[in-house]
Each structure stands twice: as structure tokens, then as C-alpha cells.
Amino acid sequence: MLIDGRGLDDGVELAADVCIVGAGAAGITLARALRGSGLDVLVLEGGGLEEDARLQSLYEGTMVGLDSWRLDRQRVRIFGGTTHHWSGWCTPLLPEDFEARAHIPESGWPIAYDDLAPYYVDAAELVQIDAGDWDGGALAGQEGLPVLPSPLGHLDTRLYKFSPPTRFGVRYRSDLENADDVDVVYRANLTHIALAPGGGSVDRLEVRVLDGPAFTVTAGRFVLALGGIENARMLLASSDRNPDGVSNGAGLVGRYFMEHPHLYEIPGWVAPAGVDVRFYEHHFSSTLGTDVRGGVGLTRETRSTEGLPDMVAGGVPPSSLDDPLDGVAPSMVRPLLRNADDAGFRRFSLRAEQRPVADSRVRLGSSVDALGIPRVELDWRVHPDDLAAYRRFADLVAAELGAAGVGRLWLPVDDGNRAEWHISGGGHHMGTTRMGASAADGVVDADCRSFEVDNLYLAGSSVFRTGGSANPTLTLVALALRLADHILEQGS
């Protein structure tokens, strides 16, 4: 059942076996998976069923570090969450992304890729893509499309599959609306997490409808699925018992914020006429029945040997550029290029993993929103070593292009000069309630359960310990499915 929070009585107490806060990709996935289990599920969603500017403004905040986007534009406060404007890119994390890598400090999830692999299959179904394997080179071979040659053996062909994209609030609305054991209260904003005496469990949630009633929720288990920024915000803001907030004994909540640094349309390469890059362009795969595109990454061995985070170069559709050469080619080189079509000049985007950095963080600002909750200050930082790593990645790609005779790379940035990189984000907010092997190095354990508050779980990309270069939606859906299995195993 879907319930408009404005119709609730002020001061009412709602109860459930499981309370899920947030109806985005993670929250809806979890609620769907718990249907018919015998558990009484209550979902709270701060947004409405339609976009609402006042509700959306609750996401306003300040970027105090790398400043590439507005906090109230990259997330959507609506039933369905940010899938409402998701572009549909899907690819899983790599197996090595879960491992402790010597060159990525504080890497190493307490779960392995194999723990998540079966959930990736189910997640693929939910986002309406082919659930088969992710071997880009193999698919290109099946489709008769060439991949870029790699005479030095550094290049790895990645595969992205495209969701339609699935708008979770549209596609799965009826599933929740018709479920006897699931209630969704929308326009219901979490304002406070109240801990029980002793602080070891959540006693109740305090919830308020903007310009409407306030009420409380009690439950056996609580799952925060508010997104990579809001999860941390609400833990930090619930500071009546502890000034550092909830589940923050190690001071990790809000820290290790990660994005995928993107370099859009800055780098480029020139290719001789006839170089076939169709596999790297968005196209329909008749083999998979899904829209796909390839990406250029580095092999596991090269990343390990070179000590590099993951990074993928992908094409930028020519149609997105009026003049691909405009402002790019130095005047001395431009005459050689003649024009974009003849020269085969192509821009591409780079999407990179960043090392977890403790000082890259979500914290609370001094101003408050309309509900009285402190607004977010997001201090997004990228480690200087990452910039050198991105440059090294580009050099290796340049060497491969040159050695294979298929082009030259253009990337007008130097190591370590952050301003030159024009880094932007992809709306991928990760790491602020990271998964760890112990309370000393994580907010949640391998089951996404708080180390300190035993009936509190965190869902979504905030639990990512490292981000890889993969777009996070598929992984966070897979993690939500795995969390559902854990909750079901626990029973009521």
C-alpha cells in the first residue's frame, strides 16, 4: 500500500518488523525481496510520487572540496529515488576490486566477488539487462567487431550494458502497492534516529512530513537506504546521545567519500581513417538483446604491476560535439588534422577509481534545512597520487595506440595539477559508511550491519569500501538483494 504521509495523524506510532528508510534502487529492491516473507515491512520515502521542488530543496548543501555539481541536482527526492534520472550504465565491480590491493590503501572488502556474483545475476534482471557474462572482448568477437589492438598487452576490453533505464519508482510501484505486507509512506522524512538506552540498538525513528504531521516508527530492524550522502548525514545528525552521531565510534561515518572522477570530452585521440571503433560506441547488441558499449581499461596484471587504480576510457558520441576539434588541437597540430571526419579525431571520457581518502568526507554544515536538519558540506578530495596514476594510464594507452599504428593520444594535463584535469563526478556517491572487517575500519560488517547498533543496517553505495570504476547502481542493487537474504535468514 502507498500512503501519503500528509494523511497520517500527528504523533502516531507506526510499527513494523523491518523499516526501510529510502525508496530508491536499494530500498525498493530490498522491500520487493522481503515481500511474502512473513515480515511486516514499512518503507519511508522523503519524496513524493511526483517531483516537488520544496522536497528536492532538502538536498541542498555545499561543496567545499572539489566542486563539480550541485548537491540538489545529482539526487532526486522522489519515490524511486535517483533512478528517476539514471542514465542506465551497468557493469559490475571487478573481482580484484574486492581484494586488498597493496597500491590502494585501505582496500579489501570483507566479502569477495563470488559472494556477490549470484546477486549480480538477479540484479541484472531487475535493471532489465542481459544477465550473462561481462567479457567485452568475447562479445566483440561474437559480433564481429574488432577491439583496439594491444601490442604491449596492457589493454583490457570492458563491457557496459544499458538499462532502459529502469525507473524503480515506476516499474516496481505496483509490486509494493499491491503487497499485503509492505507499506510505503511517502513524503515521510527521517529527522532523527533515536537509540535505546545503552546505545546498542535503535529504539525508534522520528519522522516528519514537511508542513505536516510528525510521527515515530518502531521496528525490529532498520535499514537506511538514503544514498551515499544522506545515509551519513542522518547518522551524523542524530547526535543527541553521542555528539559524533550514530554508529560513529571509530569516527568513520561520512569519511572516505568517493566518486568516480570523470574527465568528459577533454582527452582525445586521432585515428587513421578506417580504424573501427564501433564496439566502443553505444549500440544494440543482437547477441545480448541489450544496448551495450565497450570500454578500454587495463588488465589486472598491468594495474597490479603499475600500482594503478582502475580506469576506463570510453567514447564520446560524435553527435554530442558540434566541432570535436574546437579548442582542442593546438594551432600547430590542427593543420595536420584537417577536419574531424577525415582525421578520425575522437574525444573520449575517462572514468576512474579513486583511492579512499579519509579526509574526503561528508560533514554537517552550520545551516539547516526546512526540517531543521543540518545541511551537508561535502568535501570531496582526490589523492594526488591518483592524478599521477590517471596520467600513467593515459601514457600506457598512448603507447598502445602508437605501437599499433592506430592513433595518437591527446591529453593536455600534467601529473598532479588538479585544476588541469577538470574533474567532475558522475553522481556516484560512495564510501561514507564503508564496509569493514572490524569496527575499527568499517561502519558496517559484511552483512551491511552496523558494528555498533545491532538492529541497524545500511544499504546502498555508502557501504562500498572501494569504488572501482564501475557505475555503482548494479552493485548496490546486488548488495540490497544480498542484504534481503541476510534479513530473511535472520527471520522475525
Next chain:
Amino acid sequence: MKRPSDRAAVAAPPRRDAPRRAGRREFLRTAASSLLSLPFVQILGCGEDGPNEPTPTPAWLNAAERGQAYPVDDATNAIADLGRRYLDQAAPHRDPMTVDALLDPVASRINDAPSDQAALEDLQAAVTDDFLALRMTRLEGWTLSDTELGLAALLYVVDASGA
């Protein structure tokens, strides 16, 4: 000690028994255009040409055929300018030892080749080897092989010398 402006001297007279070879400056312009425009314009097939065949002319130099081609001088001047910037970056004080180190490997390949065609092929192979060995230099955003930049620098020096 040779000064940079003497670089044209590296282009030795053709051997008496050697196949016909273009003038040094002409060859440098063609070679630089061929190699440096290879990535930018198109791959030039030269492997099937015999050593006595004329140096292949980049298709884009045929303005009538290509229609929109830039004038030859614009392209070669651009390459020479690339060479100047390479020298500015790698040998900002034009130290002769440093300049020699940048130019001699390329000049030697040209001088030691039995024909223009062979020189072109040797230079092309050297460019590939550079990339395989990561002997590359970043210049104005481009990541180019040391051989192709040395060739551009040599063209610049020869042009500047008026040889």
C-alpha cells in the same frame, strides 16, 4: 662543435651507387609529413614499394583530390613548429650536446639508409619501437614518439638553416 643551425650538415651527400634520393630538405619534409601525419591523416602504404620507387606522397597533399586539404606548407610548417617546441622543451638552452642527442638518432637513420624508401621504413619502425619501449614525450598535450619528434625537430633546424 656543431651548432644547431649546422644540423643540415648531418644530411650527407648521397652515395654514388645509391638509388635516387630526394634533396635532404625535400625528404625531411616528406618524411616528417608522412610519419607525423600518419596518425593524424592516414596510414601510408610503403611496404610494397621497391627501394627505387619515389617516396610515397601522402594522399592529403593532393589538394585537387582531397578538396579540403590544407596547403602543403601549412602542414609541414606545423610539423616544423612542433619540432621547435620540442627543442624548446627538451633543449631550452639549445645546448649542442643535448640537441645532438635529440637529432642524431634520426639523422643517422636517414643517412645510413640506402634509399629514401628504406629511410622512411626505418623511421616508421623506429616510431613503433619507441611506443613499444615507452620512449615517448608529451608535447602540447600530445604523446608522441621520440623519433617522430626528433624528425620534426630536424625539419625545423633544416628549415631554419635555410639549407
